[in-house]
Amino acid sequence: MRIGELAGRTGVSERSLRYYEQQGLLVAGRTPGGHRDYPEQAVDRVIRIQELFAAGLHSRKIARLLPCMRDADGGPSERATPRLVAELAAERDRIDRMMTQLAGSRDVLDDVINAASEPDRRAAGADGAPGEPAA
């Protein structure tokens, strides 16, 4: 498929797809005229790349990681070097910590959102019971 279709199906801009290729994250065939031609599996790969970016990995690390992960495409799947394994373990721990933080922030947001639609307890207790007995 061509870059426009891949962009549409993944939600990733053409600009980014070209950037991924430049960084060695994505390989594309070429038509005789020089247009990129992507295989079907590129869709999954692009989504994976996006997820890894979202997880805070940099393109260089992703580039080293990609050949080691066997996705559905069943590629050769290299073995990660001890050095890379150590780096990835650190990344994974960082991601774990980030998930914990995200959960905390999400709860904070929920709290504020819920408080905004509560009936108004100005000087009421923390419970959800109806407000102070009218005088």
Next chain:
Amino acid sequence: MRIGELAGRTGVSERSLRYYEQQGLLVAGRTPGGHRDYPEQAVDRVIRIQELFAAGLHSRKIARLLPCMRDADGGPSERATPRLVAELAAERDRIDRMMTQLAGSRDVLDDVINAASEPDRRAAGADGAPGEPAA
């Protein structure tokens, strides 16, 4: 406490603490000489701010959010406007999606890490059974 101590206790650089104040996220008293003087609760607040940054919120939105969240300090806690609530709900949904993505990426990393320490199954099945029967 002074900025150095706050930085040490929160793990946030002095630079960032001053930036937080500039953005209206953090209030500090001043000594007669102009040095910042933080209350004890600043520690919790800074950690919250860091979490919200990690969650992808921008300083401006955090600045609007902060007066609406009642933390342990039991501040007045304003009520969020409908507009803000809508924005925060969007942020929360985004955070939820991000958590899902993070979990996916973490699993990918675990996969690669584990594969690197596996016994070697070159042409073996997907199961963990001992390799091919010797000839």
Next chain:
DNA sequence: GTAGAAGTTAACATCGGTGTCAGTTTCAAG
């Protein structure tokens, strides 16, 4: 009082993925 640690302001740099514009070329359909 004095020295050195710690704090202050201001300005500039960085990082890296992405947006955008410009000028050219290719593709596909009439």
Next chain:
DNA sequence: CTTGAAACTGACACCGATGTTAACTTCTAC
């Protein structure tokens, strides 16, 4: 062939939290 959509390359801009440096002031302990 022609024409308009789509793709190509290359360059520049941006965002925004944080690092860093510089020149100066305040605090603290002797």
